[in-house]
Amino acid sequence: MSVRNIYIVGVGLIGGSIAKDIKRLNSNLNIVGIDSNASHLDEAKALQIIDEKATLEDLVQADFVILSVPVDAALHLLPKILDTVHDDALVMDVGSTKTNICKAVANHPKRRNFLATHPIAGTEFSGPKAAVENLFRHKTNIICEIEKTAFKLQEKALTIFQIMGMRIRYMNPEAHDKHIAYVSHLSHISSFMLGKTVIEKEKNERDIFDMAGSGFASTVRLAKSSPEMWTPIFKHNKENVIETLEEYINNLEQFKALMKQDDFESIFNEMKATNHIKDILNGIA
Amino acid sequence: MSVRNIYIVGVGLIGGSIAKDIKRLNSNLNIVGIDSNASHLDEAKALQIIDEKATLEDLVQADFVILSVPVDAALHLLPKILDTVHDDALVMDVGSTKTNICKAVANHPKRRNFLATHPIAGTEFSGPKAAVENLFRHKTNIICEIEKTAFKLQEKALTIFQIMGMRIRYMNPEAHDKHIAYVSHLSHISSFMLGKTVIEKEKNERDIFDMAGSGFASTVRLAKSSPEMWTPIFKHNKENVIETLEEYINNLEQFKALMKQDDFESIFNEMKATNHIKDILNGIA
Known part of the structure; x- marks a missing residue:
């Protein structure tokens, strides 16, 4: 099963910038946004960062979910998202801390659908308006516990990171x-x-x-x-x-x-x- | 007596950048460099930051002296420079501290030939190679004890700062x-x-x-x-x-x-x- 859609949960600086890169490089993908902040979601749609708006329940249809919300919100959302998605979906988070989130889903039945990442890039700005193309180009992406993610899904993720121009480093969450x-x-x-x-x-x-x-x-x-x-x-x-x-x-x-x-x-x-x-x-x- | 030459004592980042601005905006002026570091002086000449090289004794001919050396060196040099220059010469320093240097020449017979300034600009680089045009454009220049400088020389200095595009603030050295x-x-x-x-x-x-x-x-x-x-x-x-x-x-x-x-x-x-x-x-x- 290939990737036909990408759901961005949290369409701010990071989620929005990832969406922009992916859209530019593969315009066939349908990019769907989810955000607890309704005006941010409207803004992301108006700025054409996302093709459509959705809610967490719609994630049953997701092929690829990028979770880009503050790390405490991610901790609560990730298990629910894994509960919702289908068996071939890839869910990855992009948070600045990795130990807690890896622990939170260590025993989740869909642990192999999850990839813990930290693309190290950003600016001091936030929200969809702060999203910029090529934010991640030539930057480092830390991937944690790669061996716990299903092999096919690892491949999918690496393809996206390659498109974004990132160099990959593997590390355990504590390090x-x-x-x-x-x-x-x-x-x-x-x-x-x-x-x-x-x-x-x-x-x-x-x-x-x-x-x-x-x-x-x-x-x-x-x-x-x-x-x-x-x-x-x-x-x-x-x-x-x-x-x-x-x-x-x-x-x-x-x-x-x-x-x-x-x-x-x-x-x-x-x-x-x-x-x-x-x-x-x-x-x- | 008008300004025909400018002597830059210390042809590094700050002195060199001032020289570049002045030269661009008034190519008739002869810009002369003095530096205790002979290779810096040669470099400044090769980079056409200065028109000629000189030594401290040559300051008898100077119309305008810009002292742009580390603040401890400035403290020792300034009284000697004032001793050397003619009665109509303007000598200004550009150091990051102002109290000590103002004190050092408070009772100097040529105090009125001196203007204490701090053009607030810079980069993390140093030496003549670090000199860049327009470093001071739209930046703040703090002038201390303006009233202690001869009126005609105040005017000369302000003309230069205007050419460099700086905005002026007056302040006492302690503040x-x-x-x-x-x-x-x-x-x-x-x-x-x-x-x-x-x-x-x-x-x-x-x-x-x-x-x-x-x-x-x-x-x-x-x-x-x-x-x-x-x-x-x-x-x-x-x-x-x-x-x-x-x-x-x-x-x-x-x-x-x-x-x-x-x-x-x-x-x-x-x-x-x-x-x-x-x-x-x-x-x-």
């Missing part, structure tokens, strides 16, 4: 959640708290933002991100995120201590060593 | 240093320490950067910045920077405490409130 805390979750917190610190200051000191340049804008960009999406991520990855936060705070405390001691030679050396990030970032689009 | 700590110096530290935290982790966990997306790249971009430039800035703005660091660390500690208490409602509210940064950033190019 995914541990690593992603460093390279994604922590940088959101550092950005939100930087924004907070400066906003608090501005309450008393007017015009402070008049002095902000592009460096500040870049560092604080992620503080525009959706709290609806990010609160559940922090909740689901609590232990790992707290660990990264502690290491980050320790490094900041150490930097502060060096400043208090007037040890600017060590501060220089710290920064020089961290410049190594240049070479690392060259590998990131 | 400048306090505010810039929040919107520039702190974000460099947050970025360097984020880079450090992740690099340290990578030592034990290979391939972690394979998972880094554009969000991480944006947040950590400033960690590529030059330690040669930034160490003296932190040194010169020590008290203010420590204050911002303490507030930032407190906010991170509070976020961590909320996570430990499973108070994700407050975490949501924190992030929602900080989303206000969107409106603020709209004002930054």
Whole structure:
């Protein structure tokens, strides 16, 4: 049985962007949207991100379901979706945490219909209007527990990722959640708290933002991100995120201590060593 | 006496970019470069950023001197440069801290030949190769103690800033240093320490950067910045920077405490409130 339709559950930044890529590359597929937010669903239809609107009950007809909702909602929806879909359907989620969702369906009779993925791409914007083509091109897609998905469905999924231009890495859910805390979750917190610190200051000191340049804008960009999406991520990855936060705070405390001691030679050396990030970032689009 | 030549002392990112703007907009001016780094000076000449090379002794002929070296070097050079230049010359510095440099020449007999400025623009790169045109266009230039500069020389400086497309704000050196700590110096530290935290982790966990997306790249971009430039800035703005660091660390500690208490409602509210940064950033190019 081949894929004739794709149901996108959650037509926001990620779901909408996936829909756009798939539609462009295979216009024969019928792309169906489902969203608890009725105005988002209408918007996605008006923007031609989806061909039609549907509800969760309609998933009985789905060949391919992409679940792109906040990770707490995904946890509740996924078992129900697996209950609903037919035996050859592929259901995949695209959430930023993988341990809980893999656990939630570990013993589900249709576990082999599910693929746990994390296409690592995004912007600080959200909703269907934020959906853009080629968001995932040359980006990394982490796939977890590939061996638990039916072989034929693995193939289907990989075809889609190939079309989207993604490179695949396989990882277990625990390793995914541990690593992603460093390279994604922590940088959101550092950005939100930087924004907070400066906003608090501005309450008393007017015009402070008049002095902000592009460096500040870049560092604080992620503080525009959706709290609806990010609160559940922090909740689901609590232990790992707290660990990264502690290491980050320790490094900041150490930097502060060096400043208090007037040890600017060590501060220089710290920064020089961290410049190594240049070479690392060259590998990131 | 009008301006026939401009001497750039320090032909790196900032000095070189200013030279490029001035040269493009007034090709009659002779742009002369001075740099303690001989290879940078040769590079600036080869890149046609400067018309000729010179040494500090040649400043006797200068009509306009732009001092664009790290802030500690500027502190030592400025009094000597003022000693050297003729009575109608304008000398301005472009450093990221203003209190110390204003103090250093407060009683200099040629104080009225000096203008303290901070054109707020830059990139994470350094050296003459990093110089780009239009770096300062639509950016803010903070001018300190304008009243201490001779009226005719104020005018000359403003003409140059107008050509560069900058908007001017006047501020006293102490207010400048306090505010810039929040919107520039702190974000460099947050970025360097984020880079450090992740690099340290990578030592034990290979391939972690394979998972880094554009969000991480944006947040950590400033960690590529030059330690040669930034160490003296932190040194010169020590008290203010420590204050911002303490507030930032407190906010991170509070976020961590909320996570430990499973108070994700407050975490949501924190992030929602900080989303206000969107409106603020709209004002930054």
